Amino acid sequence: MKIIRPALPVCFICILFACSSPSNRRAVSTDELEKVQAADSAAQQQYAATRDALSATELIELADCADLSCVQLYMKDRDNDFVHARKGEFAALHRSIVTDTAGNEFVMPLSTLYADVNPQASWRLAHTLHRKQTGDRLLGEFQQLGFAFVDSGYFIGGGLKGRQARFSSPEYPGKNLYITATYHPWYMKGLYNNKVTWPCYVFEVYKD
Amino acid sequence: MFRLIITHLFTSRYLLGALLILTIGGGYLGFRNWLDRRTEKKQNTEIIREGEEILGSWGQKSASSLIRFRLRRDGTFTYKMVQYPVSDTVTINGRYGISSANGHVKTSDYPRLIAVSDNGDTIINHFIAYLTPYDAAALDQGYDKMILNAGGRLDTAGLVFYRIKDIQ
Structure with a gap:
């Protein structure tokens, strides 16, 4: 009894403290809201995506990959900008507006990197850009690396002109760049599962 | 026996x-x-416990507006908005609910916070992308945060709200 009596108020205080809600304690006053928001967005900034597409050198390096695990390993270092959405389907994390030929605006990633992982499919790794400007910029990067037009051939998906252009560079012997402007970058896959109404600019680099 | x-x-x-x-x-x-x-x-406040982190007052301030809303335990909400430079406050009252994925709907679009005003206007119909868990002192600079996306899970741009002390 001697111990219980002094312990009672202590227990009561302990219970009262345990009753406080951590969520309620983590509230900010309206005056400080702006400051907290700024600090939080600055902290988030280091994880924010900084670009919408891969660079030419990265695509050239990816050409050395012959299977998905190699691509996954390569893209793992770039997971700030690209997300591995589904098996063999990478997409830019940042989303922006893409306008289709009817003038409709869609919010979507400006680029994807898809590999064909279907059984019996031959290896295909395509970087598809959804804006002409980003496509032109990437083509410019390749041209700076010495890639020049070699020839063009029929594109199985039916490009805008039904053609696929091949580029090569003396600096990268044995590596060829294929560019197609098309509405059928992939057959029923990921983002392109339904009817694609916006022009896609497909970049593929392969090693002979 | x-x-x-x-x-x-x-x-x-x-x-x-x-x-x-x-x-x-x-x-x-x-x-x-x-x-x-x-x-x-x-x-006249909400004491938040495990599993009810969404309750309470939330706020977001930008150069053009200050938005505050309070989700009460009884399913009602109050939404207050000030659009600068005019400092008049628009106040909207109504009811809200959390809609979760069931049946054939896409899980990537749920749970959604749906708040409808007394006049029948939909004020909020957003995917709850993030909510600071109850016992997470080390997260989000020590403040409770809720991110609402207009679309579904795959939307990267979200509206960020912080739990505010001021009762709306």
Whole structure:
């Protein structure tokens, strides 16, 4: 009894403290809201995506990959900008507006990197850009690396002109760049599962 | 036989110990619940517990506006918005609900916070992309945060709200 009596108020205080809600304690006053928001967005900034597409050198390096695990390993270092959405389907994390030929605006990633992982499919790794400007910029990067037009051939998906252009560079012997402007970058896959109404600019680099 | 089992059970130290712990735990939770409701009533606020992190007052301030809303336990909400440079406050009252994925709907679009005003206008119909968990002191600079996306899970751009002290 001697111990219980002094312990009672202590227990009561302990219970009262345990009753406080951590969520309620983590509230900010309206005056400080702006400051907290700024600090939080600055902290988030280091994880924010900084670009919408891969660079030419990265695509050239990816050409050395012959299977998905190699691509996954390569893209793992770039997971700030690209997300591995589904098996063999990478997409830019940042989303922006893409306008289709009817003038409709869609919010979507400006680029994807898809590999064909279907059984019996031959290896295909395509970087598809959804804006002409980003496509032109990437083509410019390749041209700076010495890639020049070699020839063009029929594109199985039916490009805008039904053609696929091949580029090569003396600096990268044995590596060829294929560019197609098309509405059928992939057959029923990921983002392109339904009817694609916006022009896609497909970049593929392969090693002979 | 049955009596013997009962007698044995009630003389078991382990069982009595477990019963004592259960009673203390239950009593504590009951007491806390009673105290919470009493405080809520007296202070006109929400005491947040595990699983009800969405309740309470939330705010977002930008150069052009200050948005605050309060989600009450009884399913009603108050939404207040100030659009600068005019400092008039638009106040909207209504009811809200959390819609979760069931049946054939896409899970990537749910749970959604849907708030409808008394006039029948939809004020909020957003995917709850993130909510600071109850016991997470080290997250989000020490403040509770809620991110609402206009579309579904795959939307990267979201509206960020912070739990605010001021009661709306």
